[in-house]
Every structure is written in structure tokens, then in C-alpha cells.
Amino acid sequence: MQIPDTPHRNFHGRRHGKALKPNQRLWLEEDLPRLSVPGVSRADNPGRAPLDPRALFGDDRPLWLEVGFGGGEHLAHQARANPGVGLIGVEIFLNGVAMALGKLRAAEVDNVRLHPGDVRDLMEVLPEGCLARAFLLYPDPWPKARHHRRRFVTPEYLGPLARALAPGAEFRVATDIPDYVRQTLEEVPPAGFDRVDTDVHTAWPDWRPTRYEAKALREGRAPHYLSFRRR
Numbered sequence: 001m002q003i004p005d006t007p008h009r010n011f012h013g014r015r016h017g018k019a020l021k022p023n024q025r026l027w028l029e030e031d032l033p034r035l036s037v038p039g040v041s042r043a044d045n046p047g048r049a050p051l052d053p054r055a056l057f058g059d060d061r062p063l064w065l066e067v068g069f070g071g072g073e074h075l076a077h078q079a080r081a082n083p084g085v086g087l088i089g090v091e092i093f094l095n096g097v098a099m100a101l102g103k104l105r106a107a108e109v110d111n112v113r114l115h116p117g118d119v120r121d122l123m124e125v126l127p128e129g130c131l132a133r134a135f136l137l138y139p140d141p142w143p144k145a146r147h148h149r150r151r152f153v154t155p156e157y158l159g160p161l162a163r164a165l166a167p168g169a170e171f172r173v174a175t176d177i178p179d180y181v182r183q184t185l186e187e188v189p190p191a192g193f194d195r196v197d198t199d200v201h202t203a204w205p206d207w208r209p210t211r212y213e214a215k216a217l218r219e220g221r222a223p224h225y226l227s228f229r230r231r
């Protein structure tokens with residue numbers, strides 16, 4: 001099992017956590033090579049040639065991206081609920097990838113591909129306008145003001161995401177951090193999006209709560225659900 005490395009990028013979060021359980025190691029060995037998006041790492045694609053999105057599932061189905069899927073609850077749920085869609089899940093924390101592989105096995109879905117690495121590497125090789133939807137669910141909050149530029153809702157991430165989303169594509173953001181709502185509302189529209197949600201406290205009809213949402217609720221923080229449409 002090869003986990004792509006991204007030495008050329010500044011990444012401040014965690015890549016590994018506590019030791020993997022034997023079944024998680026097995027899922028990583030058996031399932032990850034088959035499910036990984038090819039041609040994302042620099043070793044596999046040094047020229048950074050754009051991916052062929054049709055090659056992922058062998059047809060031209062709509063593609064949805066989930067950034068930082070954590071334990072994969074929402075990813076597996078959306079895959080099961082939308083068999084005609086292809087989901088690309090990205091997560092840099094290996095323990096999360098292992099957990100998600102277990103959920104994908106249990107959900108018996110074949111419409112998910114994974115990038116177990118930095119989302120910036122994937123976005124760099126996605127062709128323009130190839131995505132029909134993107135989810136950013138409980139992104140790392142980076143609470144200190146001097147770290148706000150590490151947040152996903154900054155031009156470093158939003159520019160490549162906007163390029164990869166087709167006009168009219170939906171971009172959903174969930175967060176329990178009021179200051180993250182502020183920055184999202186400040187930075188997402190100028191990156192090429194119109195805000196389309198009407199009630200930030202009402203979840204999407206097809207929502208599946210994630211582990212971080214459960215943690216936020218336990219700790220008394222309110223979820224916020226923001227929706228944007230790519231112009």
C-alpha cells in the first residue's frame with residue numbers, strides 16, 4: 001500500500017494517528033489500491049497531466065467530491081443513496097481512510113474512488129469543470145487568527161476547487177465554528193460562487209451527520225449548513 005507523499009506542500013494537520021486495527025490494515029492492503037484515483041501523486045504523474053474523469057468509472061456519470069471525509073460516514077451514505085453518481089473522497093489522515101474503507105465495504109458500493117492524500121494534489125490534476133458537486137464537511141477550524149490562512153476557505157483551495165466545478169455545480173459547507181461561517185461567507189463568493197442556502201440551521205434533506213457533527217453537538221456547538229452554486 002503506497003500513501004502519496006506531498007513534501008512540496010505545507011500541510012499542518014495529522015497524517016497518522018493511533019495504530020491501525022488488523023482489519024483496517026487488511027482493508028488498506030486489499031481495497032485501497034483498487035479504489036485509489038490513479039495519476040494524482042507526483043511519482044505517478046510528474047508532468048501533472050489532467051486526469052481523464054471518464055476513466056474513473058468507465059462512463060460519463062456526474063462526479064461529486066468530498067474533501068476531508070474523516071471516517072467516511074457521509075461519503076458511504078451518499079454513495080449508497082446515489083448509485084448513478086461517482087464519488088471521489090479525499091482524506092489525508094490514514095486512520096480515517098481505513099475507517100472509511102470499512103464503511104464502503106459494509107455499504108456494498110462500487111461508485112467511490114479515493115485519494116488518500118492532500119486534496120490540493122488531486123485538484124491540481126482535475127480537468128476544468130469536471131465536478132458536479134463538492135462537500136466540505138466540518139473542515140479543520142484552525143481557531144487561532146494567525147492560522148486562518150490555513151483554512152480550506154482561502155484562495156489556495158477555493159481557486160482550484162472553483163476551476164474543477166462545472167457552472168451550476170453545488171458546493172456545500174458544514175461547520176460548527178461561527179468564525180468559519182464568517183470566513184466562508186467572505187471568501188467563497190469572490191472565488192466564483194453565489195450563496196443559495198436560505199436557512200443555515202437546517203440540514204440538507206439528504207444529510208447524514210458526521211462524527212464531527214456528533215462531537216460538536218455533544219459539546220454544545222450548533223451546526224451551520226451553507227450552500228453555494230458555481231457561477
Ligand SMILES: C[S@@+](CC[C@H](N)C(=O)[O-])C[C@H]1O[C@@H](n2cnc3c(N)ncnc32)[C@H](O)[C@@H]1O
Nearest residue numbers: 068069070091092093118119137138210211212
Ligand atoms: C475536522 S475533520 C472532519 C472530518 C469529517 N468531514 C467529519 O465531519 O467528521 C477534517 C478532516 O479534513 C482532513 N483534511 C484536512 N486538510 C486536508 C487536505 N489538505 N487534504 C485532505 N484532507 C484534509 C483532516 O485529515 C480531517 O480528517
